Amino acid sequence: MGLGIFDLSGKVAIVSGAASGMGRATAIALAEHGAKLLLIDLNEEGLKQTQSMIAAAGPRPTIQICDTSDLAMIGKLFAKLDLEMGRIDFLANIAGEGILAKPENITQEQLLTVFQNLVFGRFAMCQEAGRRMLAQGNGSIVNIGSLASNTALGRGHIAYSMAMGAVVQMTRELSTEWARRGVRVNAILPAQVMNPSLEKRIAADPSMEQKWLSGIPRGRLGNPKDIQGLMVLLASDASSWITGTLIPMDGGNLAMNAGGTIGT
Numbered sequence: 001m002g003l004g005i006f007d008l009s010g011k012v013a014i015v016s017g018a019a020s021g022m023g024r025a026t027a028i029a030l031a032e033h034g035a036k037l038l039l040i041d042l043n044e045e046g047l048k049q050t051q052s053m054i055a056a057a058g059p060r061p062t063i064q065i066c067d068t069s070d071l072a073m074i075g076k077l078f079a080k081l082d083l084e085m086g087r088i089d090f091l092a093n094i095a096g097e098g099i100l101a102k103p104e105n106i107t108q109e110q111l112l113t114v115f116q117n118l119v120f121g122r123f124a125m126c127q128e129a130g131r132r133m134l135a136q137g138n139g140s141i142v143n144i145g146s147l148a149s150n151t152a153l154g155r156g157h158i159a160y161s162m163a164m165g166a167v168v169q170m171t172r173e174l175s176t177e178w179a180r181r182g183v184r185v186n187a188i189l190p191a192q193v194m195n196p197s198l199e200k201r202i203a204a205d206p207s208m209e210q211k212w213l214s215g216i217p218r219g220r221l222g223n224p225k226d227i228q229g230l231m232v233l234l235a236s237d238a239s240s241w242i243t244g245t246l247i248p249m250d251g252g253n254l255a256m257n258a259g260g261t262i263g264t
Contacts, residue, residue, distance in 0.1 A: 005238040009034035012085045016068050017095030019046025021195040022224045026092045029228035037061035068095045069121040078128040090235040091129040091141045098160030111159050118163035138182040142234050143171050145187040175244030184243035191250035193222030217262045218251030
């Protein structure tokens with residue numbers, strides 16, 4: 001049986017943050033469904049590992065070292081895309097890091113760094129991809145947000161949450177501006193998904209994992225592979241009438257009231 005409406009053959013996709021975690025999982029899933037890939041990250045070793053994993057089962061993806069907070073590097077990335085691939089059909093806008101600091105202590109420099117990483121760089125990626133998609137009359141963009149965009153986390157997440165709120169509004173505005181011209185823009189809002197950063201936080205404070213789990217009815221933290229189905233759906237023609245949507249990927253976290261009790 002073929003892939004049907006989930007077939008990505010002939011589509012070109014950029015995946016940022018492809019060296020690990022949700023970026024790597026996204027790249028693998030898109031490749032399995034036939035997409036031609038340009039994978040980017042700052043972690044060259046991890047990027048090459050992702051490339052080798054995909055090449056073992058199919059065509060070898062193109063990789064490029066790129067800091068998605070650096071607007072000049074983003075410009076060069078899309079020049080490479082134009083030269084080597086000639087189009088873009090899907091952007092998985094995943095890369096970006098936050099800084100933890102208490103609201104009373106965070107500096108302007110730290111705040112600017114977080115916004116450069118998570119807002120300005122991501123907007124530049126959307127803008128470059130969007131221009132090309134608008135010219136060809138179709139395309140899909142997915143921004144990775146967070147539940148922190150509309151619920152408070154505390155624990156020094158002030159800059160991260162502010163930036164994620166901006167990512168959500170960016171997604172809504174772009175989807176409204178571009179929908180009539182064939183370009184869809186959606187966001188996935190994960191809760192805690194295991195990655196190297198999360199593993200370090202759990203190692204430093206083992207009680208943190210149980211605190212997170214107390215708010216997740218599904219009973220486990222997220223796995224990077226949990227994003228694969230959503231990404232394939234949003235990259236494919238199966239989601240042609242879905243735009244401006246914010247999709248929680250959270251094991252039921254957002255649905256549960258803070259005073260709720262998980263069923264047994």
